[in-house]
Amino acid sequence: MNIRQVELVRTAYVPKEISSEKLPAVACIGRSNVGKSSLINRLLNRRNLARTSSTPGKTLSINYYLVNNCFYLIDLPGYGYARAPKTEVRRVLALMDAFFSVPARINLLLHLIDSRHGFMQSDLDFLQKIIHLDFPILTVLTKSDKVKSSALKRQIQTLKEQFGVRSVPFSVKSEASRLELEAIINESLKERE
Numbered sequence: 001m002n003i004r005q006v007e008l009v010r011t012a013y014v015p016k017e018i019s020s021e022k023l024p025a026v027a028c029i030g031r032s033n034v035g036k037s038s039l040i041n042r043l044l045n046r047r048n049l050a051r052t053s054s055t056p057g058k059t060l061s062i063n064y065y066l067v068n069n070c071f072y073l074i075d076l077p078g079y080g081y082a083r084a085p086k087t088e089v090r091r092v093l094a095l096m097d098a099f100f101s102v103p104a105r106i107n108l109l110l111h112l113i114d115s116r117h118g119f120m121q122s123d124l125d126f127l128q129k130i131i132h133l134d135f136p137i138l139t140v141l142t143k144s145d146k147v148k149s150s151a152l153k154r155q156i157q158t159l160k161e162q163f164g165v166r167s168v169p170f171s172v173k174s175e176a177s178r179l180e181l182e183a184i185i186n187e188s189l190k191e192r193e
């Protein structure tokens with residue numbers, strides 16, 4: 001992916017700000033603090049385009065990054081942050097429900113999971129909600145630098161055997177993992193052109 005141009009073209013805080021975009025999209029979803037914004041920055045090779053934080057609940061809106069005038073990379077707020085205020089949790093849930101109910105060209109949904117934990121209940125609850133939708137989902141095991149490669153292999157195997165899910169590791173510190181993910185994204189953009 002030769003990134004020539006990236007622009008934050010839309011920020012949605014409430015459902016009515018979500019629109020059905022014509023260009024294809026790759027969206028990032030996952031628990032709060034799993035590394036969605038960091039992954040977007042790494043993919044786009046920008047240090048702090050998507051704001052990241054060591055405290056959960058940093059991204060509270062849906063952010064659409066238009067890449068090369070060709071596709072959107074979409075940063076979604078995290079789910080499963082138990083300590084967030086209840087009104088905020090409700091607002092974010094309504095926003096997510098609206099996002100997944102607007103017919104958009106999601107060529108690929110990157111479902112980010114922490115390498116150390118695998119699927120947690122909130123991940124399974126999320127999958128349950130969207131599994132009927134018609135777009136490809138790739139499970140991305142984030143922060144893979146924090147686990148031994150043997151544990152990572154076991155995690156990938158478990159996800160495959162128990163859930164029938166294909167997963168790839170990702171770390172902001174690994175150029176190889178960035179290249180692998182980039183290749184998968186490029187392929188997904190071609191497939192549904």
Ligand SMILES: Nc1nc2c(ncn2[C@@H]2O[C@H](COP(=O)(O)OP(=O)(O)OP(=O)(O)O)[C@@H](O)[C@H]2O)c(=O)[nH]1
Nearest residue numbers: 033034035036037038052053057058059078171172
């Ligand atoms: N070691 C390591 N830390 C990471 C990696 N990716 C993200 N982090 C750290 O994890 C924390 C959360 O990262 P974010 O990218 O803000 O997570 P997020 O999923 O966007 O979080 P919310 O917007 O709050 O839902 C930050 O402190 C990052 O520096 C990684 O690959 N390796």
Ligand SMILES: [Mg+2]
Nearest residue numbers: 036037058059
């Ligand atoms: Mg974020």
